Amino acid sequence: MSKSFDVVVIGAGTGGYVAAIRASQLGKTVAVVERQSALGGTCLIWGCIPTKALLEHAHALKVIQQASEWGVTIPSGTPAINMTQVHARKDKIVDGLTKGIAFLFKKNKITWIKGTARLAGPGKVEVFEGDTQTLEAKEIVIATGSSPRSVPAVTIDHSRIITSDEAIHLKEVPKSLVIMGSGAVGVEFASIYRRFGSEVTIIELVNRLVPVEDEAVSTELEKSFKKQGITVLTGTKIAKATSTPSGVTIEAQTPDGKTQTISADVLLVATGRGPVTTGLGAEEAGIKMERGYIKVDELYRTSVPGVSAIGDVITLGTGVHPQLAHVSSMEGIITAERIAGKAVQPLDYDHVPGCTYCDPEIGSVGLTEARASERGYDVRIGTFPFGVLGRARMAGELEGFVKIVADRKYDEVLGVHMIGPRSTELVAEAVLALRLECTVEELIKTIHAHPTFSEAVGEAAHAAHGAAIHM
């Protein structure tokens, strides 16, 4: 028996489920094939949501640890984290949100088909492992996403050498934790488990933390991490990692060429995520691939007519495609609208915000100072530290700054990089500024409410034009 749909979406992550909802809103009949038992994909079940939930726990613990500073009296003993309770709260949040998507599917009359999908010739999708069946689709959208991957020298055993998938479920706080890689995943788990009480060492191959961010942000984060007691080893390569019954032994090559042996309870591999295409039959269906990713054009069309692909599984063939939930969902919307015959425009990947929820958190959009110089702009910079602001003093959050990267010639705001309190929220203004092609002058003329953290954005703009008011 076969069922027929206008659109069949493979994968119910933030790319897939948003594409499905948008297509349905535009009058298409839609089915989504998902092999997980719940909807929401990596972001909801394994990634953004659970990690940010854990970070909120870490933040709560931080406030309580500083109770005396706040004039709060704790009756007796040292504040401690109860992982059972932490996971219960986190799982409740995740459960609520995945059910929310199931509700949205019902509301939009989207058919949720459980199982693993395989492309089976033009306009056909076979579903295995669940209710085996063949779906007919006028349009197919591949949104199969990504999964953590390691490097050749390190084999993941899921108990001592783990990925983020396990790190969100650790029943106990490890006494010592080594994290390999200092991208968003690495620095977020460093913040979580350091706050929870682990001895954390973070090892990064490049010579600075969060290498995709502006260098000033990296420097500020390293300073803060060291203050918090996190060991930072940059420019360091892990040559070998061996798990033992009691833990893991790591051989690390430091920049001075020496090999250092580090023992820890757990090694978290956070070196990136690779595309999920196993069993999909993409290549057999004639879809052009590139380094394992599905190659798409700027409107997410694969080399096979009627088959689109979005999210972490794709490459546009132009540099690194950001593996971020909000990018995937925007790609899903664009794809659904294109399929429905609406006029669409390609995304500008220079305008993708990045939010990293480490402590202090990072929000950024646009070009870094180095990148802007590479592109030939006559760069000028405006920086303003949060610590000067009244609002930051009230919150006791004095770390970090806002840095604006601008073009001197036309005053264009090229990038905004923040580290410090509420940066992941404050970046929204900067995203709009870039999207609407704002000048620094316009940011200066924009009223920033007082007392707020956002004043740092206005002040950084002032600084870019010469001098901040409160410096």
Added chain:
Amino acid sequence: MPTPVLMPQMGESIAEGTIVRWIKKVGDAVDRDEPLFEISTDKVDAEIPAPAAGVLTEIKVKEGETVAVNSVVATIGTSSDVSSGQEPEAPPAPPPVAPPRDAVVPADVLDQPHEKAATPQRKTNGRSATASKSVEDDSRKQRSSPLVRRIARDNDVDISQIHGSGLGGRVTKNDILGYIETGIRDPGPGARENLESPGSRTPDPGSRVEIKPLSVMRKKIAEHMVMSRRTSAHVHSVFHVNFSNVERIRHQKKAEFEQSGVKLTYMAFIAKAAVSALRKFPIVNASLDGDNVVYKKDINLGIAVALERGLIVPVIKHADEKNLLGLSRAIADIANRARSKQLKPEEVHDGTFTITNPGQFGSQFGMPIINQPQVAILGIGTIEKRPIVIDDAIAIRTMAYLTLGYDHRLVDGATGDQFMAEIKDQIEHFDAERI
């Protein structure tokens, strides 16, 4: 055989046009001269008629896109029995340069009742208010961004000339940078030199001045005016002309003309007189081409008309074949259509003589600059009651100064003055029975 539809040239200074709206869709049947699409240029907005009958088979340039003049914007497929195999008509020759500086007044308001003329202040205010309102109503504000406006300012670019690729036709940074890279028309070193007066220099920082770049249109006008000044040996003759006779005829014939749906204006009389004078002095209806004088057989009268976005000189072709009623109708018609964007491209070409009206705001007389490649231009001063001496007595008459600006290379003072004397005579001795 399919007929290509071209982006028409709407004026010499115009190198490109924007398609604002397609009136016909692909598949629609069109008649020859049926409005096909609407364009906007820096000078004029107009509906463009179909060059041939048939079926609109292809639209190559979408709404909102800007293309160079003479680009193919669409194709009209003709049914097989009317296939002619003809090439589309060559685009018309470039029209004269931008209208002279004082050609800012709509032709059909040249009519100046003296009650109003007596209170020029009030009239001016009223006019300004109307003009600015229509600017707000009609100006096509191109959506852009702060950055685009900044780049436009620094590079002296008119944003409305740029096709916006963003949401709702918004001009983006890439659009304007692309436009600057590929689209700017170089006026040539000669023209550039002209714009720089010898004494010009950048004011010192901190000077109490505000610096704004010229708009593209302003720059073009500047170039054309300087070019005309440099080309022709301008001389001017001013005549004081008695309009009392014309005023009386207007009063008598008012009802009769209104029955024909036409307002009888002073401009029609002046145009009629100018046509007669041009007939008598063909050298004024000529142009200079190297070592040759080119006498134009037709009298094609350019009438300067103000638009909300600038100036245009629509041309009344074969003005010598029209009587007063026909001229009145034609003047009102082109002025109205110039403002409602209904002018056809060929209607701004091939003028042989221009009339302009600096008197509208109360100017006694103007010294107009010749509309190249023509050799003369008639300026009309304000028409009002003045005391004059008639038979050794002071009398009150409706008077106006008429000015002829002419090119001394071709037209000597004697000829120019005789030409003006002829116009004066025509106006003062209009035969009411002849109209």
